[in-house]
Amino acid sequence: MKTLILFVALVGYTQALSYSDVLEEEWNRFQLDYTKFYQTEDEALLRRLIFVDNKRRIDKHNRRFMAGKESYEMGVNQFTDLLPKEFQSQMLSSLNITEAEGLIDFRYTAPRDVDPPSSIDWRARGAVTPVMDQGENCGSCWAFATTGTLEGQTFLKTGRLVSLSEQNLIDCSNDAPYYNEGCKGGLELNALMYIMHKGIDTESSYPYRGTQQKCRFNSSNIGASVEAFIGVSGEANLAAATAFHGPVSVRVDSEGMQSYKGGVYNNPNCSDEILDHAMVVVGYGNDKSGGDYWLVKNSWGTTWGENGYIRMSRNRNNQCGIATIAVFPIV
Incomplete structure (x- = not known):
């Protein structure tokens, strides 16, 4: 009899639990999972409102995903309490395509x-270092994209995988x-030019801090150098460059x-000219439900996306500009 009463009580509680209650529980769990602390009650209230709005959008998208109408899933991550404009200003890096084009010989x-x-998949061949987190309030994706392609190229030449210093x-x-x-x-092309002239220290000798500091480059700690760099445009060329030459830095x-969790990212509304984020293509393939994809290493930590990676649509008219201006170094 007691078991029956408990069961009925639990059923009643479940039925009474509203969507707002669920959102409140998820907000509390989000703060714990991502160690979020806010300086004032007003700031906490603002972040809660933003979180709830983002979570509603995530849930709406995922209902379409479950119905087979979307090829990728969205989810809560460390950025769910940020407005899109805040996320853009804190995490991304704009690119002047005309300026970048002029640097390619x-x-x-x-x-x-x-x-x-x-x-x-160059990860399976040992050419890719672990995913790192550039941190909030530092738009250093360009530095991670630079080291990512150079680490791969250096491995293919020397057989040694050495993590290189973005902080440098x-x-x-x-x-x-x-x-x-x-x-x-910044620009990956400018960074590669710097490495051509100076070299770049290893990650272990010059670790990442996530803020700009005084230059501490030490030529005795150089982990890689660059002889030249090659520009890549067009998806066919990007596939061949990735397959035959290793990881390639791209802009998208x-x-x-911001809320990507998994699957093949398909966004026909994104631009192929406004390229605000740098990443590294480390492979490509085909997904039965999502179609052809690029396997792309990001620098937003392993809690974002597929353990820090995103599969982006491939052979869909250069979606999101992934093959507009790519580059890899010759070492």
Whole structure:
């Protein structure tokens, strides 16, 4: 009899639990999971309102995902208490395409006599270092994209996978002729030019801090160097470059990626010209439900996306500009 009463009580509680109650529980869990502390009650209230609004949007999208109308899932992550504009200002780095185009001396063209494989994953071949987190309030994606492609190219040449210092680039590649802006943004091409002239220290000798600091480059700690860099445009060329030459740095329009959780990201509304985020293509393949994809390493930590990676739509008219201006170094 007592068991029956308890069961009825639990059923009544479940039925009484509203969507607002669920959101409140998720808000409380979010603060614990991501160690969120707010300085004032007003700030906490604002963040809660933003979280609830983002969570409603996530749930609406995921209902479409469950119905087979979307190819990717959204989810709560460390950015769910941020407005899209806040997320953009804290995490992203804009790119002047005209300026970047002028820095490229060599262009890659896919070989005509050899077709690239149907899929490749450079992680499985040991050419990719672990995902890192650039941290909030530092738009250093350009530095991570630079080290990501250079780490892969250096591994393919030497057989040694060495993590390289993003902090070195943030602190030291700001003056002429490189003109990067630390946590405010930068260009992978300028960073590669800096490495051509100076070299780059290892991550272990010059660890990441997530803020721009005084340059501490030490030539005795150089982990890699660059002889030249090659520009890549077009998805066919990007596939061949990735397959035959290793990880490639790319730029994308990240609109909508703030809440990405998994699946093949398909956003036909994103731009192929407004490229505000840098990442590294480390492979490509095909998903039965989502179609062709690029396997892309990000720098927002492992709690974002698929353990820090995103699968982006491939062969869909250069969606999000992923093949507008890509680059890899010659070492």
